[in-house]
Amino acid sequence: MTDVTLSLASVAKSFGIVRVLEAIDLEIARGERHALIGPNGAGKSTLFNLISGAFAPTSGTITLNGSTIGGLVPHKINRAGLGRSFQITHVFDKLTVRENIMLSVMGRFGKRWSLLRRGPVWTDIGRETDAILEGANLTARAHKRAGDLAYSEQRAVEICMTVGTGADLILLDEPTAGMSREETEHVITFIRRMTEGRTLVMVEHDMDVVFNLADRVSVLVNGRILMTGTPAEIRADARVREAYLGEGAH
Amino acid sequence: MKSIFYILIAALAGFLIVLPYVGDLASQNLAIKVMIAAIFALGFNLLWGQAGLPSFGHAAYYGIGTFATIYAMEAIDKGGFLPTPLLPLVGAAAGFAFGLIAGWFATIRTGVYFAMITVALAELVSAIAVKWESVFGGESGLRSIRSDWGPFAFQTTTSVYYLTLVWAILVMLFLYWLQGSPFGLIVRGIRERELRVKFLGYDARKVKTLVFAVSAAVSGLAGALLAISDESANMVLFQGAGSAFVVLNTVIGGANVFFGPVIGAALTTCFGYFGANLSHFWMFYLGVAFVATVLFAPEGIGGAIVERVRQVRAGERAPLDLSDVVNLAALILAIVGLIILVEVTGTICSESYRAAVASGQGVWPAVRLMGLSFNPFSPLTWIAGVGGLLLGTWVLLKQGLAKWPSFLRRAELAHPVGTGETK
Numbered sequence: 282m283t284d285v286t287l288s289l290a291s292v293a294k295s296f297g298i299v300r301v302l303e304a305i306d307l308e309i310a311r312g313e314r315h316a317l318i319g320p321n322g323a324g325k326s327t328l329f330n331l332i333s334g335a336f337a338p339t340s341g342t343i344t345l346n347g348s349t350i351g352g353l354v355p356h357k358i359n360r361a362g363l364g365r366s367f368q369i370t371h372v373f374d375k376l377t378v379r380e381n382i383m384l385s386v387m388g389r390f391g392k393r394w395s396l397l398r399r400g401p402v403w404t405d406i407g408r409e410t411d412a413i414l415e416g417a418n419l420t421a422r423a424h425k426r427a428g429d430l431a432y433s434e435q436r437a438v439e440i441c442m443t444v445g446t447g448a449d450l451i452l453l454d455e456p457t458a459g460m461s462r463e464e465t466e467h468v469i470t471f472i473r474r475m476t477e478g479r480t481l482v483m484v485e486h487d488m489d490v491v492f493n494l495a496d497r498v499s500v501l502v503n504g505r506i507l508m509t510g511t512p513a514e515i516r517a518d519a520r521v522r523e524a525y526l527g528e529g530a531h
Numbered sequence: 532m533k534s535i536f537y538i539l540i541a542a543l544a545g546f547l548i549v550l551p552y553v554g555d556l557a558s559q560n561l562a563i564k565v566m567i568a569a570i571f572a573l574g575f576n577l578l579w580g581q582a583g584l585p586s587f588g589h590a591a592y593y594g595i596g597t598f599a600t601i602y603a604m605e606a607i608d609k610g611g612f613l614p615t616p617l618l619p620l621v622g623a624a625a626g627f628a629f630g631l632i633a634g635w636f637a638t639i640r641t642g643v644y645f646a647m648i649t650v651a652l653a654e655l656v657s658a659i660a661v662k663w664e665s666v667f668g669g670e671s672g673l674r675s676i677r678s679d680w681g682p683f684a685f686q687t688t689t690s691v692y693y694l695t696l697v698w699a700i701l702v703m704l705f706l707y708w709l710q711g712s713p714f715g716l717i718v719r720g721i722r723e724r725e726l727r728v729k730f731l732g733y734d735a736r737k738v739k740t741l742v743f744a745v746s747a748a749v750s751g752l753a754g755a756l757l758a759i760s761d762e763s764a765n766m767v768l769f770q771g772a773g774s775a776f777v778v779l780n781t782v783i784g785g786a787n788v789f790f791g792p793v794i795g796a797a798l799t800t801c802f803g804y805f806g807a808n809l810s811h812f813w814m815f816y817l818g819v820a821f822v823a824t825v826l827f828a829p830e831g832i833g834g835a836i837v838e839r840v841r842q843v844r845a846g847e848r849a850p851l852d853l854s855d856v857v858n859l860a861a862l863i864l865a866i867v868g869l870i871i872l873v874e875v876t877g878t879i880c881s882e883s884y885r886a887a888v889a890s891g892q893g894v895w896p897a898v899r900l901m902g903l904s905f906n907p908f909s910p911l912t913w914i915a916g917v918g919g920l921l922l923g924t925w926v927l928l929k930q931g932l933a934k935w936p937s938f939l940r941r942a943e944l945a946h947p948v949g950t951g952e953t954k
Contacts, residue, residue: 333730359732373723376716384720387713388732395713446731 286311286450286480287332292341292351294327301327302504305341309450314481316491318515319501320524325484326368328501329454332482333365334358345450359388364448366439368455368484374428378419381427381438383410385445410445416475417441433464437471444475451476453483457490469493492516500524547696551689559692560760565800566699567756572780572792573706574749579778580786581710582742583722585646586637588653589750590773595629595656596622596751597768598667600758604675615680619698619755626751627744629656634743638736641725650774657769672765675758685759695756702749707789709745718742750777779821785831794832812877819869826936827928854930861926867901868919874900875916879907 287309294302302324309315317325330336332343334355343351350358364385373381386409387393390402414420417437422430427438436456443451456472457465469490472481485491491498492512500507500515502524508515515521551559571593578584603621607613613621637648660667667673677685684690709715720728721735729735758764776799784795799817806813824831830838842848878884878898888895897904905912928934 355726355729356732356734359730365730367727371724371727373720373727375723376719380716384716384728385731387716392713393717393733396709398713442727442731 284311285309286313286346287482288344289332290342290344292328292331292338292343294324294331294336295339300504302331305506307499307506307509309480309482311449311480312478314476314494314496315483316495316498317482317484317501318486318488318491318498319507323501324504325501326454329365329452329482329484332358333363333452359446359448362448363450363452364443364446365452366443366454366456368458370432370435370439372427372435372438372442375426377424378427378430378438379410379414379423382413382441382445383407385442386410386413386447389445389447413441413445417471433460433468436460436468440472440475444479448479450480450482453481453485455484455486457485457487465490551692556688559688561801561804563688563692563695563756563760564804565797566695567753567760568776568780568796568800569793570699570702570756571750571753571777572784572796573702574746574753575777576781576786576792577706577709577749578743578746579781580791581715581722582718582739582746584637584739584743586649586743586746586774587646587778588633588649588651588774589747589777590769590771591633591653591656592626592630592747592750593754593757593773593777594660594764594766594768596626596754597758597764598673598754599625599751600755601673601675601764604677604758604762607678608676615678615685615759616683616694616697618759619752622755622758623748623752626754627748630744630747630751631740633747634740637743638739653769653771653774657766657771660766660769667766668764669766672763672767674763676762677759691760694759698752698756702752703793706749710789714738779817781831783820783824783831785833785835785837787830788833788837791831791833798832810874811881812873815873815877816869827934858927858930861923861930863923864919865923865927868916868921868923871900871905871912871916872920874898875905875907875912 285308287307289305289307292302292305293300305328317328319325327336331338331351334350334353334357337352341351342349345358345361345363348361350361350363353361373384376384383406386406387395390406390409392402392406411420411423414423417440419434419437419441422434427435430438440453440456443453453472457468460468465487472483473494481494483494485494495512497509498512498515499509500518500521507520507524508518510518547562550562554562571589575586575589578586578589600618600622603611603613603618604615607615607618633649633652636652637645640648677691679685685694710719717728717733717738720731720733721738725735728738754768757768780795780799781792782795783798784793785791802817803813806816810816828835839850843850875898879895884896895907897906899905905915
């Protein structure tokens with residue numbers, strides 16, 4: 282069991298009488314890159330919100346590295362080792378890029394109430410922040426306001442912040458949404474590099490990204506997992522095609 | 532540009548230090564009131580400008596600071612050991628304690644609901660202050676006296692002035708430092724995107740509660756200085772006007788600039804001091820200034836100054852040029868137009884004017900204003916008023932000093948090509 286990072290056991294979520302997710306079972310191994318695909322309204326974002334703590338599941342258990350996180354508040358889940366990004370870019374517009382990253386790194390070093398910026402730990406925080414900036418090619422942008430960056434750069438900042446908290450499970454919600462083809466290819470390389478040695482779960486619509494990046498894929502349809510398998514298996518499966526073609530034909 | 536800034540700061544510091552030697556008692560009292568209002572506004576703006584939390588009930592913590600300090604002064608007078616110069620800490624502690632409780636409640640909700648809880652709590656405190664006469668002294672309020680401490684005597688206005696000045700500087704340094712601290716970074720993060728902060732592992736609710744308490748503590752400190760200055764406290768302090776004034780000061784001065792609230796507090800306090808003697812309608816003008824700022828220049832005076840400095844630094848314009856003269860002229864024109872309209876309308880609607888009309892057999896006497904006579908039946912009066920106001924405002928909007936609020940900016944939709952506006 283130790284090589285399982287995230288485990289969902291019969292997780293369900295209802296909003297009032299609407300059952301959005303029913304009986305989701307999913308195990309994600311350490312170091313795996315897992316993609317969630319499915320038509321709009323299948324419940325992908327809801328599942329993300331349950332795992333990251335935005336909502337509490339109606340029933341079922343979610344465990345991260347062996348400890349239950351289902352129903353905890355977001356900051357507790359983050360401290361348990363989970364970082365997430367958002368479908369709509371969530372950077373701190375009026376803070377500089379460096380401040381954005383620093384905010385995520387500070388917490389990892391336990392500096393959540395610090396009034397002073399002194400001592401060796403702050404040297405480490407500064408060094409780690411600069412290393413992340415360097416790794417994302419954002420050093421030249423460090424002192425620009427995040428809101429003034431180009432869209433694709435803001436997405437990069439967002440991924441840096443998600444990784445910067447030191448989380449070993451990363452949830453990315455449509456990381457390539459709204460990007461051009463070249464930008465997308467750039468982001469795939471970037472995600473692969475940034476999540477090296479971590480576990481990744483992502484929601485993605487772009488099949489090229491999914492098949493390029495993911496080790497395994499889960500197809501979510503109408504609040505249930507239709508199937509889980511390698512990209513090749515998913516591509517070959519008739520039910521998946523039907524689900525997507527049905528969606529496409531309206 | 533930086534040297535100019537330092538020269539300005541040095542000049543201001545020099546002015547504040549020598550004020551008691553060059554100014555009379557009234558000017559010292561005014562300066563004390565300005566500094567107290569400035570501290571209060573800075574404390575309020577920690578919550579609003581930094582954390583993005585709108586509190587419309589900050590008079591409660593200000594008043595609590597004042598009353599706590601009056602009680603402490605009474606204790607010193609009866610032989611207590613607290614040094615008089617440290618009295619403001621009593622107000623700060625009282626504000627902090629109440630702020631912690633109020634903040635815990637208010638931060639249960641966000642946005643407009645947060646604001647409503649702050650209003651409700653302030654009303655609650657105000658209602659209690661009315662009921663508990665034995666604690667708050669009823670309508671006549673409470674009095675106490677300043678005690679000397681060691682070699683320091685606090686009987687003169689000058690001594691109070693310097694005490695207030697020292698505390699004002701300390702509070703400013705503290706808040707400025709807090710803003711730049713790692714904790715301040717988290718607070719600004721909450722203002723920008725609270726959800727993101729939560730998902731970065733921070734307990735946003737606790738951070739907000741603490742910021743609320745610190746903001747209330749600074750407000751309580753301002754209230755304490757008022758107690759020291761006036762040697763009295765009255766339950767009027769808890770009424771809504773106090774909460775409204777601090778919002779007004781902050782908005783006029785500019786909430787996004789550290790010194791903005793200080794500018795706003797200085798202007799409105801001085802305006803209240805001088806304007807109250809000049810016109811019955813000074814509060815109305817203040818209201819107009821507030822509404823005009825919110826609609827046409829939401830960044831406030833501080834924001835305008837910062838923007839100008841940025842432009843000059845970037846070499847986009849000269850520090851001062853012809854357009855400033857035009858803007859100033861237009862602003863004066865608009866204000867004069869407004870004054871004519873308000874004073875003439877206000878005067879002819881007043882009871883004393885009705886009496887004058889009745890005694891003059893129905894003849895409406897002219898209204899004396901700025902050394903001129905304005906006949907209420909002459910179209911010229913109204914043309915001058917409306918014309919001045921509209922023309923001045925039009926020029927300001929045209930020049931770009933004032934901006935149409937976004938919901939009135941139809942032109943922007945029609946012409947998507949940028950007009951040079953950054954926002």
